[in-house]
Amino acid sequence: xxxxxxxxxxxxxxxxxxxxxxxxxxxxxxxxxxxxxxxxxxxxxxxxxxxxxxxxxxxxxxxxxxxxxxxxxxxxxxxxxxxxxxxxxxxxxxxxxxxxxxxxxxxxxxxxxxxxxxxxxxxxxxxxxxxxxxxxxxxxxxxxxxxxxxxxxxxxxxxxxxxxxxxxxxxxxxxxxxxxxxxxxxxxxxxxxxxxxxxxxxxxxxxxxxxxxxxxxxxxxxxxxxxxxxxxxxxxxxxxxxxxxxxxxxxxxxxx
Amino acid sequence: xxxxxxxxxxxxxxxxxxxxxxxxxxxxxxxxxxxxxxxxxxxxxxxxxxxxxxxxxxxxxxxxxxxxxxxxxxxxxxxxxxxxxxxxxxxxxxxxxxxxxxxxxxxxxxxxxxxxxxxxxxxxxxxxxxxxxxxxxxxxxxxxxxxxxxxxxxxxxxxxxxxxxxxxxxxxxxxxxxxxxxxxxxxxxxxxxxxxxxxxxxxxxxxxxxxxxxxxxxxxxxxxxxxxxxxxxxxxxxxxxxxxxxxxxxxxxxxxxxxxxxxxxxxxxxxxxxxxxxxxxxxxxx
Numbered sequence: 001x002x003x004x005x006x007x008x009x010x011x012x013x014x015x016x017x018x019x020x021x022x023x024x025x026x027x028x029x030x031x032x033x034x035x036x037x038x039x040x041x042x043x044x045x046x047x048x049x050x051x052x053x054x055x056x057x058x059x060x061x062x063x064x065x066x067x068x069x070x071x072x073x074x075x076x077x078x079x080x081x082x083x084x085x086x087x088x089x090x091x092x093x094x095x096x097x098x099x100x101x102x103x104x105x106x107x108x109x110x111x112x113x114x115x116x117x118x119x120x121x122x123x124x125x126x127x128x129x130x131x132x133x134x135x136x137x138x139x140x141x142x143x144x145x146x147x148x149x150x151x152x153x154x155x156x157x158x159x160x161x162x163x164x165x166x167x168x169x170x171x172x173x174x175x176x177x178x179x180x181x182x183x184x185x186x187x188x189x190x191x192x193x194x195x196x197x198x199x200x201x202x203x204x205x206x207x208x209x210x211x212x213x214x215x216x217x218x219x220x221x222x223x224x225x226x227x228x229x230x231x232x233x234x235x236x237x238x239x240x241x242x243x244x245x246x247x248x249x250x251x252x253x254x255x256x
Numbered sequence: 257x258x259x260x261x262x263x264x265x266x267x268x269x270x271x272x273x274x275x276x277x278x279x280x281x282x283x284x285x286x287x288x289x290x291x292x293x294x295x296x297x298x299x300x301x302x303x304x305x306x307x308x309x310x311x312x313x314x315x316x317x318x319x320x321x322x323x324x325x326x327x328x329x330x331x332x333x334x335x336x337x338x339x340x341x342x343x344x345x346x347x348x349x350x351x352x353x354x355x356x357x358x359x360x361x362x363x364x365x366x367x368x369x370x371x372x373x374x375x376x377x378x379x380x381x382x383x384x385x386x387x388x389x390x391x392x393x394x395x396x397x398x399x400x401x402x403x404x405x406x407x408x409x410x411x412x413x414x415x416x417x418x419x420x421x422x423x424x425x426x427x428x429x430x431x432x433x434x435x436x437x438x439x440x441x442x443x444x445x446x447x448x449x450x451x452x453x454x455x456x457x458x459x460x461x462x463x464x465x466x467x468x469x470x471x472x473x474x475x476x477x478x479x480x481x482x483x484x485x486x487x488x489x490x491x492x493x494x495x496x497x498x499x500x501x502x503x504x505x506x507x508x509x510x511x512x513x514x515x516x517x518x519x520x521x522x523x524x525x526x527x528x529x530x531x532x533x534x535x536x537x538x539x540x541x542x
Contacts, residue, residue, distance in 0.1 A: 005434065011398075037504045058519070063477060063496075063518055065480050070511065194386045194477075216392070219429070231389045232386070235384060235385065
């Protein structure tokens with residue numbers, strides 16, 4: 001093939017970079033979206049609610065490749081906060097001994113915190129770009145299902161026996177509202193695998209998607225086939241994972 | 257549809273629009289976009305493909321409203337001209353998948369049985385792929401042309417329409433008025449075409465408007481990574497891709513304006529879809 005190596009080997013080498021990026025983005029999106037959705041649901045039609053709704057409507061409209069480039073412009077060119085937006089590490093930086101392939105984990109295992117910070121800084125912009133795109137559906141579904149569970153009988157009961165607000169909202173309402181969020185997170189993950197292609201291209205991220213793209217542009221189809229197959233398998237595994245999580249979150253769900 | 261029904265439908269639409277400023281704005285925006293797509297190329301101040309190298313990479317000014325690119329081409333003119341291509345790709349793709357999806361879906365829902373299961377599995381297989389990746393692979397396999405972007409976008413939209421039409425027809429096929437139509441001697445084809453489809457179409461139209469925005473994003477994404485539309489004809493995704501090389505030296509206008517155009521177009525169709533749902537399908541009102 002283009003690199004003179006079997007496609008499987010190339011893909012295996014690059015997969016950790018893509019997974020590291022996608023998973024970080026998913027975590028960022030969930031951390032941002034769930035509180036936003038909960039806040040919006042606690043005060044429906046308030047300023048927060050409208051703000052979240054506006055943010056969500058805009059978030060799904062901006063293509064990832066545009067928001068990525070604008071983030072580069074603001075944080076790299078204007079503010080100088082972000083490092084050069086190419087690749088996972090500075091070219092001259094030392095690479096930690098590869099154990100897992102996840103740079104963040106490898107640096108931690110090697111005890112090199114400076115390196116860890118450098119890798120984290122490189123990861124931030126692309127991860128935020130991807131997260132921005134998927135916060136909207138997650139926040140929207142959190143808000144909708146929180147509204148339902150806040151209006152239910154068990155929340156009223158909890159309130160009437162004088163439990164603290166935090167306990168009512170987080171322990172009772174959110175626990176019951178989280179199911180649809182998990183489902184949507186699974187669907188969102190599929191969108192992210194696609195968005196991954198664009199983000200990796202924008203940030204020259206050496207992952208599987210940019211590998212497939214490079215191959216595609218020189219009409220080398222075997223890597224592309226391998227890539228599509230890999231993405232489909234990941235998606236299937238993620239869906240399985242979602243079903244398992246479902247069982248954990250809601251003990252009533254059984255294997256039908 | 258009789259005249260009175262049409263006018264009462266129109267009155268309802270006007271009533272909803274008056275009460276809902278957001279939808280009205282979105283509808284106006286969509287109409288404006290369509291007008292730009294039709295008449296834009298005649299009105300632009302500069303030739304969108306004529307290069308003027310001495311004036312390359314100028315920031316926005318009174319002369320060039322959105323600046324110039326690396327070949328001195330006027331970004332604003334290119335944006336306007338690109339509208340036609342971008343909208344054409346999205347509208348064609350969504351219409352194709354709407355028609356095919358409605359036919360296949362209602363057939364599945366009406367006939368049921370083996371056919372339903374076979375097509376159901378096929379749809380499941382399609383949905384097992386991340387859709388953007390699938391579109392990318394299809395364009396790669398079919399050849400790097402604009403038609404193939406349309407085909408790929410149509411195919412990745414197809415599962416939603418098939419499922420939707422199937423579900424809607426399936427719940428209706430044994431209802432009283434369908435039985436009545438059959439008892440009156442209508443054949444299966446006529447039952448589906450004259451009685452079931454008209455009931456399903458409004459909801460699908462909403463779906464279509466919501467999908468238009470998504471289709472625009474997909475097509476722009478594909479051309480951003482170098483698939484489909486070939487330069488020099490202007491296209492929003494390509495304009496962003498070309499501008500990307502200049503972003504880390506601070507030439508923001510090359511990326512921001514096409515990005516803004518994409519964003520506004522998608523926003524219009526999304527909001528319009530939400531509004532249409534309120535008008536056509538009051539059951540799903542949120």
